[in-house]
Amino acid sequence: MVREILRSLKVTLSHLFAPKATIQYPDEPVPVAPRFRGRHILRLWEDGKERCIACHLCSAACPADAITVIAEDNPRDNPISRGERYAKVYQIDLLRCIFCGYCEDACPVNAIVLGSGFEFSGYRREDFIVSKEELLEPHPNSFVKDSFFDSTLYDRPYLPVSSLADREAIVEGRQREIEEAVRTGKPPIVIRPY
Amino acid sequence: MAGYITWDELVKMFWGKVPLEKEIPANILAGTTVGLRRRETKPEAKKVRVTIDGQTIEVPEGTLIIEAAKMLGFDIPHFCYHPRLEPVGVCRQCLVEVGMPKRNPDGTIATDEQGNPIIQWMPKPQPSCTMTVSDGMVVKVKSEAAEAARRAVMEFLLINHPLDCPVCDRGGECPLQNAAFVQGRPYSRFTEQKRTFVKPIEISQHIALDRERCIMCKRCIRFCDEIVGEKQLEQVERGWHSYIAVAEGEELDNIFSGNVIDICPVGALTNLHYRFAARPWELKRTETVCPKCSIHCSIFADCRFNHPVRFVPAGENLKVNDLWICDIGRFEQKHPHIEHRLIMPLMRVNGDLQEVGWERALDTLADLLRTSHSAPRAEFVFLGNAAMTNEEAYLFQRFARSVVGSGNIDFFDRDPLISELVRQGGKVGLGVDVYSLQKTDFALVLGCNIYRHLPIAWLWVLQAVKKRNAKLVVAGVSEDKPRMKRWAWKWIEGLGIGKQGLGTRDWGLDRFAQVLIEAIDGEVNEEVAKSLGIEPSEIAEIAQALKQSERPVVICASSEDPQPIEPETVLKLQQKLVKPNWDAVCYAIHHANARGCLEAGLSPDYLPGLRPADDEAMRLVLQRLWGNGTPRQKGYDAKSALEAAREGKLQFAWVIDPSPVYELPDNVIDALANVPNLVVSASVRTKLAEKAWMVLPDLTFYEKNGSYTNWAGTVQIVRRAVEPPSGARSLARVLMALSERLERPISYPTPRAVLTELENLMALSGLTRR
Numbered sequence: 009m010v011r012e013i014l015r016s017l018k019v020t021l022s023h024l025f026a027p028k029a030t031i032q033y034p035d036e037p038v039p040v041a042p043r044f045r046g047r048h049i050l051r052l053w054e055d056g057k058e059r060c061i062a063c064h065l066c067s068a069a070c071p072a073d074a075i076t077v078i079a080e081d082n083p084r085d086n087p088i089s090r091g092e093r094y095a096k097v098y099q100i101d102l103l104r105c106i107f108c109g110y111c112e113d114a115c116p117v118n119a120i121v122l123g124s125g126f127e128f129s130g131y132r133r134e135d136f137i138v139s140k141e142e143l144l145e146p147h148p149n150s151f152v153k154d155s156f157f158d159s160t161l162y163d164r165p166y167l168p169v170s171s172l173a174d175r176e177a178i179v180e181g182r183q184r185e186i187e188e189a190v191r192t193g194k195p196p197i198v199i200r201p202y
Numbered sequence: 203m204a205g206y207i208t209w210d211e212l213v214k215m216f217w218g219k220v221p222l223e224k225e226i227p228a229n230i231l232a233g234t235t236v237g238l239r240r241r242e243t244k245p246e247a248k249k250v251r252v253t254i255d256g257q258t259i260e261v262p263e264g265t266l267i268i269e270a271a272k273m274l275g276f277d278i279p280h281f282c283y284h285p286r287l288e289p290v291g292v293c294r295q296c297l298v299e300v301g302m303p304k305r306n307p308d309g310t311i312a313t314d315e316q317g318n319p320i321i322q323w324m325p326k327p328q329p330s331c332t333m334t335v336s337d338g339m340v341v342k343v344k345s346e347a348a349e350a351a352r353r354a355v356m357e358f359l360l361i362n363h364p365l366d367c368p369v370c371d372r373g374g375e376c377p378l379q380n381a382a383f384v385q386g387r388p389y390s391r392f393t394e395q396k397r398t399f400v401k402p403i404e405i406s407q408h409i410a411l412d413r414e415r416c417i418m419c420k421r422c423i424r425f426c427d428e429i430v431g432e433k434q435l436e437q438v439e440r441g442w443h444s445y446i447a448v449a450e451g452e453e454l455d456n457i458f459s460g461n462v463i464d465i466c467p468v469g470a471l472t473n474l475h476y477r478f479a480a481r482p483w484e485l486k487r488t489e490t491v492c493p494k495c496s497i498h499c500s501i502f503a504d505c506r507f508n509h510p511v512r513f514v515p516a517g518e519n520l521k522v523n524d525l526w527i528c529d530i531g532r533f534e535q536k537h538p539h540i541e542h543r544l545i546m547p548l549m550r551v552n553g554d555l556q557e558v559g560w561e562r563a564l565d566t567l568a569d570l571l572r573t574s575h576s577a578p579r580a581e582f583v584f585l586g587n588a589a590m591t592n593e594e595a596y597l598f599q600r601f602a603r604s605v606v607g608s609g610n611i612d613f614f615d616r617d618p619l620i621s622e623l624v625r626q627g628g629k630v631g632l633g634v635d636v637y638s639l640q641k642t643d644f645a646l647v648l649g650c651n652i653y654r655h656l657p658i659a660w661l662w663v664l665q666a667v668k669k670r671n672a673k674l675v676v677a678g679v680s681e682d683k684p685r686m687k688r689w690a691w692k693w694i695e696g697l698g699i700g701k702q703g704l705g706t707r708d709w710g711l712d713r714f715a716q717v718l719i720e721a722i723d724g725e726v727n728e729e730v731a732k733s734l735g736i737e738p739s740e741i742a743e744i745a746q747a748l749k750q751s752e753r754p755v756v757i758c759a760s761s762e763d764p765q766p767i768e769p770e771t772v773l774k775l776q777q778k779l780v781k782p783n784w785d786a787v788c789y790a791i792h793h794a795n796a797r798g799c800l801e802a803g804l805s806p807d808y809l810p811g812l813r814p815a816d817d818e819a820m821r822l823v824l825q826r827l828w829g830n831g832t833p834r835q836k837g838y839d840a841k842s843a844l845e846a847a848r849e850g851k852l853q854f855a856w857v858i859d860p861s862p863v864y865e866l867p868d869n870v871i872d873a874l875a876n877v878p879n880l881v882v883s884a885s886v887r888t889k890l891a892e893k894a895w896m897v898l899p900d901l902t903f904y905e906k907n908g909s910y911t912n913w914a915g916t917v918q919i920v921r922r923a924v925e926p927p928s929g930a931r932s933l934a935r936v937l938m939a940l941s942e943r944l945e946r947p948i949s950y951p952t953p954r955a956v957l958t959e960l961e962n963l964m965a966l967s968g969l970t971r972r
Contacts, residue, residue: 067484068483091368
């Protein structure tokens with residue numbers, strides 16, 4: 009009987025000295041998964057210009073109709089983006105957003121990404137409509153540090169601007185998988201290519 | 203998270219982007235696959251059998267392969283081919299394999315052992331847009347070789363085409379984008395530098411040109427040349443360096459220039475007013491008509507955020523405008539800013555206009571109108587405008603006649619000459635479709651600049667001149683001379699007022715018309731011809747051509763033009779020149795729905811159906827229909843009402859402001875300001891509304907449901923494209939509410955019910971409509 013008691017105590021004592029799983033949440037930050045889809049971030053190019061060219065594809069892809077874009081001609085003398093147009097208005101209603109990430113998929117310039125931020129609070133519905141200025145990441149030259157814009161958190165691999173050979177390899181690889189699946193009758197493992 | 207933009211602010215910012223006080227934009231979807239080419243096939247044209255991908259069809263000789271394939275439902279991709287333009291075969295996108303049956307030396311078709319004809323295939327694929335079908339021809343559209351050829355062409359077209367679909371205004375409705383999705387490669391094999399140009403450049407005040415996107419299909423060049431007849435665009439340089447440019451010494455300023463935006467199969471020509479205003483999938487599209495002139499082209503009003511951002515032709519309308527609209531309808535339409543809109547009735551209290559509720563406004567108005575039964579009726583005047591729909595016009599005159607009992611009912615810009623012509627037994631407008639004008643063989647334009655005021659009518663007359671060698675005589679037009687003169691067989695000018703010996707009503711142009719009428723059957727009055735400065739032989743020549751013409755078109759200047767023609771002269775012309783199946787001698791009508799308003803009875807002289815106001819039979823019908831009698835005596839018309847207002851004789855006037863379709867002149871506003879009880883229905887605080895005693899918020903044209911009758915009597919539906927602000931009420935609703943308060947209720951469930959009643963009355967009067 010003593011052996012049984014000691015065995016159970018061993019389990020208890022091992023947990024007593026093991027590292028704690030509890031996180032003191034408001035005081036300690038919660039680590040999120042690397043592919044977590046949180047609050048949106050509008051990215052900039054290295055030279056500080058906005059990536060967004062106001063093509064409205066994110067708002068077209070949005071199943072919750074949470075994104076509103078109004079485009080305008082890019083000023084020639086002081087361009088805001090690298091394209092012919094830029095987003096004069098870009099705003100997201102976070103209460104409508106379902107954080108599906110379709111906007112991220114639709115974006116042709118990788119301007120909008122879903123970051124790690126998830127702590128929203130407010131007293132009014134309007135508090136959850138975020139404007140372009142709030143969504144933009146800090147200028148590369150600025151010293152602002154903000155957990156929302158911690159690049160280590162959101163800078164996960166995007167669709168790589170791969171070479172032609174890479175893309176062909178992906179396409180061929182998919183083709184082989186599908187052929188294999190047809191031959192064996194087993195569904196192929198679905199892996200997002202990025 | 204402060205600093206968000208509210209919905210209202212968003213909407214305002216967006217509207218701020220569109221230049222409201224200037225022009226509002228346009229463009230069209232694809233434009234590539236609208237119907238088949240309308241070429242004239244002679245009745246005796248031989249039928250030939252052609253087999254396309256195993257399906258056989260019999261088509262008239264001379265049909266293009268691409269058209270025959272379309273009849274069978276094959277959609278061969280194409281860029282340079284357009285159903286209304288001559289085929290040129292420059293883009294090579296419509297390649298197909300073509301074969302002909304082998305013939306024996308005696309001409310019979312050679313067959314193999316099974317009895318099937320032996321097909322001899324052409325060694326290379328052929329463009330289906332330039333090759334006509336012939337008997338026994340076999341075509342392969344979906345064969346491997348044809349598809350490979352088209353894929354290769356697509357790859358070539360995309361070599362220099364920039365990958366900027368996300369920022370291109372055409373992206374989403376672009377034929378090249380669609381074709382590239384269907385048959386293009388998923389990636390480019392082209393690793394060299396793309397050809398670049400400075401972009402975009404503004405080639406006119408309405409159109410931007412992006413030469414990088416251009417695929418050199420030359421549709422825009424051909425449109426300006428073949429349809430408009432003004433060679434204003436051309437191709438510069440050769441080979442890969444070639445690009446589209448405005449021709450040297452020219453300007454892209456023809457009145458149909460906006461159509462090149464629609465027919466461009468890529469985003470090379472874009473609308474500067476619509477630039478980046480919306481993406482095509484966000485637009486709410488409504489088919490309606492254009493209110494800018496009395497032609498009434500079918501247009502799509504494309505709206506974003508409940509505001510029209512562009513106007514484009516609505517596909518094929520083979521009674522009016524086919525595929526084209528003019529730049530006035532496309533770029534110069536206005537829609538008032540939401541901030542300026544009236545959303546509550548205004549009433550003058552202590553000298554200021556103050557907002558009052560609808561109930562109070564209507565009660566006050568009803569109290570005032572109730573006194574009309576005792577007061578002399580001459581003091582109550584109702585003035586509409588030519589931009590009202592048929593239904594509004596009909597209801598307004600019914601309200602004035604049967605509820606208030608006043609015959610003082612008219613609309614601004616009613617042409618007194620046309621009313622006089624009707625009184626004498628003439629016809630109001632064209633007796634044939636506007637589109638049918640291109641069947642004419644002789645067109646006479648008397649004093650009306652139809653290029654500027656009725657552009658689509660000019661377009662169809664021009665097609666007749668270009669394609670059927672019709673003779674065009676233009677007399678007494680001074681503006682747009684270089685554009686019209688080069689197509690005119692005879693160009694007559696210098697018929698000014700003030701020629702010696704001419705009376706005030708007897709001016710040069712009218713006299714010219716009279717001499718012409720005399721010369722058709724008799725001799726030329728040489729004395730008058732010389733006093734007009736025209737050779738008598740020239741008049742004789744014109745009269746001879748007019749006499750021989752089977753389908754003559756005569757468009758006469760009305761009172762909007764500098765030198766109007768007298769109704770007596772027009773009546774004589776109508777008696778001489780109207781043929782059994784062809785009736786195209788009439789006054790030009792300039793304002794939107796002037797014909798519809800006149801026919802709906804919005805005039806002191808005529809009841810609905812153009813019956814005179816004292817026509818007892820019609821009055822009896824209306825008494826049975828409306829429950830109240832109509833006044834027999836003719837009342838004030840707009841002109842005499844304004845004079846009475848100036849003298850301070852009028853007690854009450856209800857005026858419908860035509861803004862923003864067109865504006866009332868200042869002298870009218872000043873005259874009406876003298877009326878003590880001036881009620882104005884307006885959508886914004888116009889100059890007239892500022893002078894009013896009561897202002898009732900009205901709907902704008904794009905918020906109305908109803909119908910418009912055009913110059914040729916074609917009735918078309920006006921649909922609501924924009925949701926009106928909640929405080930504005932349609933005129934019909936206001937009139938019905940008022941009539942209930944006056945205990946003589948008018949009630950119609952829908953605009954359609956009003957139109958049906960009006961059409962029944964017209965049929966009763968023997969007038970038919972299309």
